[in-house]
Amino acid sequence: MTTLETLPVELFSDNLLLELPIESLLQLASTNKFFSSLCSDELLWQRRLKSDFNFSGAGTARTSGWKFIYRNMYNPKVFVWGEKANGRLGLGAKFPKSSLLGSGVPFPTRLRIPQARIVNIVAGGMSFHALDSEGRLWVWGTLNSLTAALNSEGFSEPGKVAHTPLRLDLPVRITEISCGRLHSLALDSQSQLWNWTSWGRPFLLSSRHITTDSKPVQVECGWNFSSILTKSGEIFVWWPLSSEMGDQIRDKNNEMDETKEFAARAAEGVIPCVPWSLDAPDLSRLPPLPRLPKLVETGDNAEYDQVKIVKIAAMDARLVALTDQGHVLLFRGLESEDTLADGAWSYLPNFSELNRVRTMPPFNGTQPVIAAPPTMKITHISAHFLKFFAYSTGASSIVLMGNTETQDNSPPHIEPTLQNRSVISVHVGDWHYAALTATGELLTWGGYSAGALGLGDPTELPVGGPGGFSTEQARLNALDRGLGNPPNTTLPTQVRFDHARKSPKDRFCFLACASGWHTGALVIDLQKDADDNKESEEEDEELVEIRPPTHVRLNPAPHLPIPGHGGIGGGVFRVGFAGRGLTRGGQARGPPTA
Structure with missing residues (x-):
């Protein structure tokens, strides 16, 4: 029976x-x-x-x-914080009262997107992209603030600002999104590639390299390039803002500019996109991997026929790759299409092999700060701008940090407080970092970056504590005259998501992102309020309209670049006109922070 x-x-x-x-x-x-x-x-x-x-x-x-x-996906909440220039927080003209001191919002502030259940959020150089449960894509901020757009112009202009979240009217369902500094890339439900150099004119990228047997499984934007990882383990890259493809895109935009109906002016919260197709038959394929050693003490008993790349992460002119066996590799030479021929893979044994990691602080010494794990297999990587992270999973998770200057035998930076914390993702801004744990804690550290750490108003935090000023006099100088920034926060510190509430409330962060000088997160309540409307009113009453800002500003730290621009060097800021748009730039990049 x-x-x-x-x-x-x-x-x-x-x-x-x-x-x-x-x-x-x-x-x-x-x-x-x-x-x-x-x-x-x-x-x-x-x-x-x-x-x-x-x-x-x-x-x-x-x-x-x-x-x-x-069980809790019925009402995920979107929180944003950090620099508020370029409309990048999507809060319009309303900001928390306690952020009036500086140029940014120094703690998580709820961003409401009516009639949308947001399930993914990604940060760009001066913007955010969010994906909802229906596969619709929402954007706010500025995709490319190096150019300016008039109020009368639409989102065919890269510099057009979305002061509040707007939905892109697309003919497809988006499943994955990645952002670079001034561009973005998405994968739809049919594994097609959508590219943006302006929000109003996405183009569908086709290539003979993308087939049913070699379809994209991951999209990844670097600082100024785009890349995909295919099902077969191959990596293809292209430069949508420069090279021959950049010329094709500019020519197409000039052609479309002649017709006013292609301006993509937003109406009723929607950007009416004008999609077009770009055939790129000869995408650049990265070379095969070098010969790699067999890794031991990984705790993985699986048998592998051959080494295969399963994840990629991109930053400034560099791409990090991870194999199914746990090898971490770095590819250099992605400054432009012209430098690709001189690029090469470097295997990073100090990021891949447990016997090497054991010899490094904080695991080495007769009295190590923490014990090294019995096994280690790197399973995830992330990167942005100048830094990358490689990490393993579980209660004995290992988190290793490198940068664009990492060489074959360079040691990783290993932050003791991030080890054995069940870290499940790490995110990188220009000068700040965020790590998410399996238990829903979001930890941030690094530069203040106009409040991108989200630890609270530095003038209200304890002197000498994470996110606060180092001395009482420094705190008073900032409070009275707007002078100075808090020092870098070296200790990863938990972010709270109840700053605007009169009563504390535990919330669980299940996804986070960072870029430029801003950070975002998706959180769910661990307990439901008896009156959700009361909760909404309680959080909203902390927002006030600022037109124009009349508050004093915290001066930017002299070694930091323009927010989200990663310009190098002594904080030089140039303003000039090039063609129709306002251009900004910095000289050399400032020293990276640990």
Whole structure:
């Protein structure tokens, strides 16, 4: 006699449970222990999040907690903080009262996007991109503030500011998004590549290199280049803002400029995009990997036929790759199409091999600060601008930091307080960093960057503490005359998401992003308020309209570049006119912060 319990488990996990209404799935789980176990499988809830909410957790190393996130995905909250120039926080003219001191918002502030359940958020150089559960893409800030746009112009102009979130009217469902400094790249549900150098005119990229057998599985924007990782493990790169492709894009935009209907002026919260197609038959393919050693003490007993790249991360003229066996590699030579021929892969043994990591602080010495893990396999990487991170998963997770100057035998920077913390993602701004843990804690450290750390108003934080001023006199100078910035925060410190509330409230951060001088996060409440409307009023009453700002400003630290521009050097700021647009630039980059 055939019963439900006698049917193959694969029939349930791969078919029935993915199609059942959630109410029916929960009822099935309550029938007996077998179905209770089957319906509690983490992979099932991860797949249901993808199919029901368009949430994949891409870019994180999360391996558990998927059912918890699913249960709370009904109302995720968007928080933003940091520099507010270029409209990049999307708050319009309303900002928290306590941020009137400086040029930014120094703690997480809720950003409301009506009629959208946001499931992913990514930061660009002066902007944010967000993806909702329907596959719709929302943007705010400025995609390219190196040019200016008139109020009468539309989003065909790269420098047009979206002061509040606007939805891009696209003919496809977006599943993955990545941002560079002045451009962005997305993957749709059909594995097609969408590129933006202006929000109103996305172009669909086609190439003979992208086929059914070699379709993109990851999109990744570097500082000024774009890249994809294909199913076969190959990497292709291109430069949408320069080179021959940049010329093609400019020619197309000039052609479209002749017709006013292609201006892409926003109306009722929507940018009416004008998509077009660009055929790029000869995308640049990165060379094969060098011969790599077999890694030991990884805790992985799987058999591999050959080494294959499974993840990529991009920064300024560099690309980091991770293999399925845990090798970390760095490719140099991506400044432009012309420098690619001289580029080469470097294998980084100090980021890949446990026997080498054990010899470094804080694991070495007769009395190590912390004990080295018994096994180590790097499973995730992230990068932006000048820095990259390689990390493993689990309670004994290892987090290793490198930069654009890392060489074959360069040691990583290993921050002791980030080890063994179940870190699932690390994010990099120009001068600040953020690490997310599996337990929903977001830790930030690095430069103040107009409040991008999100630790609170530095004039109200304890003197000498994380995010605060080093002395009472420095705090008073900032409070009275707007002089000086807090020193760098060297200790990763937890960010709270209840600054605007009269009463404390625990919240769980499940996704974060950073770029430029700003940071964003998606959080869920650990307990539901009896009156959600009261909560909304309580948070909103802290926002005030600022037209124009009349507050004193914290002076930028002299070694830092223009926010989100990564200009180098002594803080030189030039303003000039080039063609139609206002251009900005800095000289040399300032020293990177640890």
